[in-house]
Amino acid sequence: MLTHSLKLRKPLAVIDLETTGVNITKDRIVELCIAKAKVDGTVEVKTKLINPGVPIPPETSMIHGIYDEDVKDAPSFKQIGKSLAQFLEGCDLAGFNSNRFDVPMLVEEFLRIDVDFDTKNRKLIDAQRIFHLMEPRTLSAAYRLYCHRELDGAHSAEVDTLATLEVLCAQVEKYEGVKLKNDKGEEYEPVKNDMDVLHQLTSANIVDFAQRMTRNAKGEIVFNFGKHSGKAVKFVLKQEPQYYDWMINGDFPLDTKRKLTEIKLKMMLEK
Known part of the structure; x- marks a missing residue:
């Protein structure tokens, strides 16, 4: 039987x-x-496949391994919503990044089927917030972790620059040869003492530095914001040419406008 060591006044439902x-x-x-x-x-653990009623994008299936075929005979959220709400009755809610994603998504699904699922009287605990608080994502924290020293003079340009070089060297030394598993269970070695490999690891999806565009799992350049988020840039520019003018005349970084223009010019040359 699974057990926990948390001190609880009421049940805590950890959700993913x-x-x-x-x-x-x-x-x-x-x-x-x-x-x-x-x-x-x-x-007590409950795991359930749900038929979303819409196709699962292939690039999303590649991440979590769940395809349309897997959920075709699964119940809809509407079919399980009331029993799920009963299971969560009286529970506080927790997760990892749950306050930004899992809980809002769950609440939205309940609202669609007119099931009253109120979070006002529930405690919300997000383990990611605790993680980021206790293990700060700062240069000083990285220096302490990888170089085992305190960073004196942080936020001085020279001190920060030299510390970053030292951290990078220590990261390569620590992680080179360490293997991880991808979503297919295949082992790979993400960190090598090779700048091509490190670029691929840290920057491969960058199209423009404001990240208004990115690359999807197929390598296609897609919009990363607004009404066309997730759609291929070429497709949008072809179907809605005025969108280009809106962005060029809008309050976007010059780098974003330049990259968008490069894509448009390339499309014109491909005709």
């Missing part, structure tokens, strides 16, 4: 969702798991 995408408004849940930590120290 797999979805058709990351848009709270438009996307849908395809799988949910809830680990309900009870006051007596026991844990």
